[in-house]
Amino acid sequence: MIFTTVSNEPLTGQIWRMRLTGEQVEVRAGQFVEIQLPSFFLRRPISICDAESKDGRTMLTLIYKVVGGGTRELTAFGYGDELDLLVPLGNGYELERSGSEVMLIGGGVGVPPLYLLAKHLRAKGKKVSVFHGFNTASEVFYEREFKELGCKVTVATADGTKGEKGFVTDAIKAVYKDNVKAPYYYACGPVAMLRAVKSQLGPDGEMSMEERMGCGFGVCMGCSIETRSGARRVCKDGPVFKAKELIL
């Protein structure tokens, strides 16, 4: 599907936000796109941060970190430039599994897909507490945007330059202490974070995984992980899994 770039600019140092419009697509929070780039053979998977549909068109928001050649090439696209996307891919989060109160836990570029999720959860009237972990204050993004949705936001930075000092699990501990049972959670971030979250909060939640992909739509077996219910493709059976399925 061809999408047209509307805007593409840095939010903080290496983190960029891109907006594109194209033919209307139905998107679930937690799904992703695969972007074709001229200089690279494989597409690049990026989570959908927001999707707004109107008059048969959908505007997608993607937030990405520049980490290598592909994401660097993506920064060169500007207003009016076209990109070939596969969208939407993957399964997405299950909104119905959680109760009236939920926790969203994001680390670094694991934060973007939680935005659309927060939007959908808020639309269902759920009370949403958000915990975000970053390395340092200058890397923090989307704190205000989550607040504007009516979420309670707690930020942790590893170096303590903003919010709680430490990891996102330290921020959760500071709010919930040890004696309060935390609600159902949705998490996205590096594996080390997911592992810490699962050991802190237990298996009652969902987590989004990341793996190198060949296709992104379930045919190459490039992204299969071993789970408690056997081999699962991150791109097609995921990227969202029940925390209890994952072997972290």
Next chain:
Amino acid sequence: MNMMSVILSGVELANPVIPASGTFGFGEEMSGWYDLNCLGAISFKGTTREARYGNPLPRIAECGNYGMINAVGLQNPGIEEVLKNQLPRLRELYKGVIIANVSGFSVEDYRYVCGLLDSEERVSLIEVNVSCPNVHNGGMAFGTTAEAAAEVTRAVRAVTKKPVYMKLSPNVTDIVPIACACADAGADGLCLINTVLGMRIDIRRRMPVIANRYGGYSGKGIFPISLRMVNQVARGLLQAGYEQVPIIGCGGVETAEDVIEMMMAGASAVEVGAANLRNPMVCKEIIERLPEVMRELGIAELREIVGACA
């Protein structure tokens, strides 16, 4: 017969375009992108005797704009499961020719899987991947010597009446004697090439990108290699007096022009692999464009050009 149809050992394909094994799953996921019935045939994911999880991750590395390396390690649900679930589901979605791609780690493995496939009416043709390591011979791939490739061919030939196509590895010094040995041992046809052994290193971490260290390189970067090998084998077979051993050409094909070039080199049909991963619509797009390219080049029937340069 229409102007695009081709024949592989008595099996008629409406056109020469076949998605290559491992890049199309068992068809189900691809049917979301387009109606599979436009395809000449489908070669499904390499199937083994037992279910396999495959290699550790990462299994995929990129090679610029030219292709990719994979070390999936033959992840598949095992032949019994494939016969029971994947194949019936594929048949519901697709009425055309189904090619079963078979892998094994011993001669007995190949014999067992092909024996089961022999009575499976949904399968028209068996493609035997001999690029796998032989566990009884220090892990050396069957396809790397003429003797081992012939041994697998004989074993498979003995258990099935279906056309048997041996899928050869390019990672050899001379592919022609291996191809001839397979033909001697009773192969109906050949498929070449499988992936080219390759490697990438993450220079920041000073580590191989692929957990398995090496993997199979494929995609448009290998097209000149696969074309050359198809041509060498086509010529070698002719010189050795094998007139009726069709070749399925595979490796780096991305466009309708590539299909025609591969056929001129000696291929009777053409598989498209890694290109499906970049563009899931690619096979359909190639098939739709073929008549136009045929017209431009003055080709009345595709069958005519097979081996035009052999």
